Amino acid sequence: MSTTADSTATFELSPELEKYGRQLREWSVAELRPRARTADTEKKNPDDWDAILNTCPVPLGRPDRDDDERPKFEDGYWVSQLVFYENVCYGDLWALPLLSPGIGHLVVAEMGTAAQMETWYASAMRGESVSGFALTEPHFGSDTSQVATTAVRDGDEWVLNGSKIYCTNGARADWVTAFATTDKTLGGKGIACFVVPTDTPGFSVPKPNESKLGIRNWMTSELLFDDCRVPLGNRLGWDATGPADTSQMSGQHGALAALSNNRPNMSAMVIGIAQAALDLTSDLLAERRSDMSTRRWDAASNDIARMNAALDRSRRINFKAGFVIDHGAKNRYSPAIAKAFAPQTCDRIIRRCMQLLGAEGASKDLLLEKWYRDCKIADIFEGSSQVQRIIVAREVVGRIAG
């Protein structure tokens, strides 16, 4: 097809990024997929996870190594992230928490001073520390104004009290960004964020991992802050003497902004899994072609084409979300559409794949049933699809949308 000279728009990735993605995908299938079933059953990473990750032919950006930085691509950082998440999850997603520094540093990026960026953000980006994001409490998740964990100033320290649940990586993090209220009467505006190193006295992990539907080897931890003291300067936006010169963003806004940037990554994760399910199903059905009537073969083929088209649609909005952040023209709706669409669509794709294969499609002999259980989380954490719809509606009609 010929293109006019001034048409530069394209969804094509640079050959370098394309190749990086392909290598990740092949490695993920070869090395991660064979360990997926055991990670699920035993609810933990394989003991030799370090050796497994060492087999990757391309850098993974591991937080536990300083010689493993991910390459930079001209497509941009956030777009490259999407390619990373999709392809590394194509084999299976069990290793993902080992490959990401968490999302605490993203909060630092939104709310921290230059000095805090240097200490916490930079160390995460260099892969030297793993962080947890501690916002959710038993009585709330979506409504972040309900933070009940308190932070009280005592001289040159902040004293934190309260408990947090469902903190991804909590039990293995080096530090967590804990959201706490300094003044309950202020509601959301009274919420601040504190960097709490996990060896701080008064910090503990009463429950390292919950018993879950899926992502069973991921640590989903309960955290307890019991008179947990951190220096004044561990409050984001502060230094050792008090408030420093930053954008004055509240903890609630900081949390939401950090989540917003990560949402397309979570969509890319489930796109990778759903694509894996679809490819596997196409292959298995092809082997059965001779056993199927033409009518049913055609119906199944049409379904597979529709599912592939839906995944491409998920990728386009995801790339748009990444592209606009990379180009400093971030909007609220792109990541929200991306995260409202992909998780539910991918659940349905995996379910349809199992259905097309009949009852054996849902057997533990295959990974489809695991992927179906894993995938469901993407529509719950980091903002449910209901919350995403509210964000999109507000884009169109303003705050009156509830």
Place this chain on the structure above:
Amino acid sequence: MLNLALDGDQQDVVEMTRDLGAAVLSPAAAATERGGAVDPAAWQALCGSGLTVLLSEDLGGDGIPSTVTQMTALEQLAHGDPQATIAAAWSGSAALFVSEHGSAMQRAALRDAAVTGPSHRGAVALYESAGSHEIATTVETDGARVRVRGRKVAVPFAERADTMIVLGRDPSNHELRAVVVPPGQEGMTVRPRAGSLGLDATEQAVVDFDLELPVEHLLAHEGLGLTVARHRLILAAVQTGMAQRALEYAGDYASQRIAFGKPIASFQGISFLIAEAFARTEQARLEILDAASLVDDGAPEDQVTAAVDAAVSYASENAAETTRNAVQVLGGHGFMTEYPVENWYRIAAFLSTVDFDPLASAFQPAF
């Protein structure tokens, strides 16, 4: 004349089964799931209800209820625990095939088998990779012998069924045939049970058949299509009872859980999810009632099959989506095994694979 009212007996059955579901099955559901086997007390209660093991009076049973009564009862029982209910109903369905189509000798054997006893298990091997459509298993009669060849999936209690009914087609005329295969029969290979997304207490497995039996093992084939239709409706009724339970559970939760200053049920993003789940579940129920009444009326087989195809497909789609909504309404809590919704989510999706037809629906993305 159109009549959608249940008669007095059916109303009693509804009450009895709803109570049994709430008092016995629901409290035992977690133990059944954990143990991967139906809780013995729940099993006993189900078999004693006369609504899972369908046995005519001359065989020592309570008589065979109408299909409408049976499906209404199964829906109520599944509201208590879908897993125990379908395990018992699938198991008991084998007795129905013999009651309805068995020779005097086959019926006598069934009478002696104590089918309502605690350890008896039955199995109907019907489903294949393409659900109940395009059955490829062949049942060929050659003089005094009958030969069964094929591969069945989701065969309940495959390793230990005392009464196993295998459905296939006669290659000479493509008609349905059913054979009673004795336990441990040579030529029957049960694949090792890997476990599934859900419903492991049905002890279902893949079974390969390549065997020959005396022709006396064949069931009479008049009306067999109607019995198969009835058997398939079990799945639809259980999906629907489970969907009802899940949406009620989500509704209760949504009335208690506060976000943004109000119970989340007051947000249309939540109340519409629950309303649509309820609406679809009611429609699935009516669709099953319609199909069941056609079975009871002995309507032409094509008409019955079409009605059952549609009811099964809609009931499964509804259950899968409704249980997903229930997980969604519970948010992070829905993802935890401490709450029952994640188990319903797995069971509904598993069942939706068992009797699936790509011609009955098409893939739909989120929006």
